[in-house]
Amino acid sequence: MNILLVHAHPEERSLNGTLARFMREHLEAAGHTVQVSDLHAMRWKASLDAEDFPAREAGTPFHPMHDSQRAFASGRQSPDVAAEQDKLRWADVLILQFPMWWFSMPARLKGWVDRVYAHGFAYGVGEHSEQRWGERYGEGVMAGKRAMLVVTTGGWASHYDPRGINGPMDELLFPIQHGILHYPGFDVLPPFVVYQSSRMDAERLQRTQAELAQRLDTLATTAPLPFRAQNGGDYDIPALTLRADLAPGQEGMRVHLRSPNEDRSAADPRKEHGALSNDSAPCRVGARCGPVSLRLWLSALAPGSPG
Numbered sequence: 191m192n193i194l195l196v197h198a199h200p201e202e203r204s205l206n207g208t209l210a211r212f213m214r215e216h217l218e219a220a221g222h223t224v225q226v227s228d229l230h231a232m233r234w235k236a237s238l239d240a241e242d243f244p245a246r247e248a249g250t251p252f253h254p255m256h257d258s259q260r261a262f263a264s265g266r267q268s269p270d271v272a273a274e275q276d277k278l279r280w281a282d283v284l285i286l287q288f289p290m291w292w293f294s295m296p297a298r299l300k301g302w303v304d305r306v307y308a309h310g311f312a313y314g315v316g317e318h319s320e321q322r323w324g325e326r327y328g329e330g331v332m333a334g335k336r337a338m339l340v341v342t343t344g345g346w347a348s349h350y351d352p353r354g355i356n357g358p359m360d361e362l363l364f365p366i367q368h369g370i371l372h373y374p375g376f377d378v379l380p381p382f383v384v385y386q387s388s389r390m391d392a393e394r395l396q397r398t399q400a401e402l403a404q405r406l407d408t409l410a411t412t413a414p415l416p417f418r419a420q421n422g423g424d425y426d427i428p429a430l431t432l433r434a435d436l437a438p439g440q441e442g443m444r445v446h447l448r449s450p451n452e453d454r455s456a457a458d459p460r461k462e463h464g465a466l467s468n469d470s471a472p473c474r475v476g477a478r479c480g481p482v483s484l485r486l487w488l489s490a491l492a493p494g495s496p497g
Contacts, residue, residue, distance in 0.1 A: 191410065193217055194281035196227045198288040198299035205342055205387050205395075206289055212399050213285065213340070216406055225277055229298040235270070236301030242268045259309035267308065274306040278332070283409050284376065286366070287340040289387070293362055303370055312374040323427055326373050328419030333375035336409060339363060340402070342387040350385070359383060364443045368417055377414040379405075416448040424448075 195213060199206035210226065217224050227234075235242075240252040245266040261267045267275075278284065288295050307313065312332070316325030325333075341363070343350075350359040363381055371378045382405050384390075384398055405412070418424045424436055436452065437445040 191222050191282040192280050193222050193224045193283045194277050195224060195285045195287060196302060198229045198296045200230045205390055210287055213406060216403055229302055234298050234302060236298045238304040242305060255309050259314060262308040262310040271305050275311055282335060284337040285340060290341050290343040320428055322421050323430060326420060329421060330375035335376055336379060337371040337376035338379040339381040341381055342384040344388050345385060347385045361443055368446060372417045379412050379414055418446055418448055
């Protein structure tokens with residue numbers, strides 16, 4: 191398989207740096223082709239701003255979505271952005287590897303998403319009507335590809351339990367797994383999380399690498415997280431709320447994952463009338479991810495874990 195590893199840690203001798211080298215070597219030894227985007231080594235520009243669009247009309251207000259749309263459609267994007275998009279098209283599997291800093295990804299990785307996920311590439315794709323709300327959440331440019339997070343954090347696993355002080359890890363990662371990966375179509379595999387990253391001796395590192403190797407060896411066969419497809423009949427469109435007969439009495443992030451025992455036999459009435467089509471038309475839905483400026487500020491204060 192073709193595998194893109196996007197790595198975001200400023201120190202190559204860190205645990206994250208060690209795991210990134212291990213993943214590349216293990217995957218290549220298994221016969222896969224690997225490309226690595228080491229964002230710090232690349233000195234990746236984190237902020238999405240007017241400088242990303244040199245062809246835009248001088249003196250006009252910067253509009254991230256519209257300028258992104260025009261640049262992507264005309265082939266006049268920043269070369270570094272276009273290169274990362276080509277890597278995503280090439281890849282069968284995307285691995286995002288990072289330390290959890292202040293309950294999210296580091297600024298450079300967030301900036302990679304902000305800049306690479308252009309309008310017309312990762313969002314703003316497909317029919318936008320009363321029957322469909324774009325090709326997203328299970329559809330889109332990345333449909334048929336797989337993605338996985340490899341995350342380190344200084345906290346204990348118990349700190350991220352359902353009753354842990356930091357909140358459940360699956361909920362903390364929901365904006366990334368559901369919003370950044372499932373949104374453009376990826377099948378999202380369960381994350382690989384390393385807890386207590388500052389307490390890593392040689393013996394524990396060997397165990398961690400062995401566990402990670404098992405996940406890497408099953409990238410093609412591991413069942414993805416059962417996120418619901420937006421246009422698959424589970425949601426009322428255009429309200430985009432879950433049908434009342436699905437997960438009754440429940441709310442929050444968990445309702446967007448199908449239950450193993452869920453009764454899916456009820457037909458969606460839109461299917462009977464042919465309302466669920468695959469026709470494409472320009473979409474004017476805005477970007478989902480906010481600017482990276484606050485994340486840059488938080489990253490500068492102090493990392494949430496020594497990762």
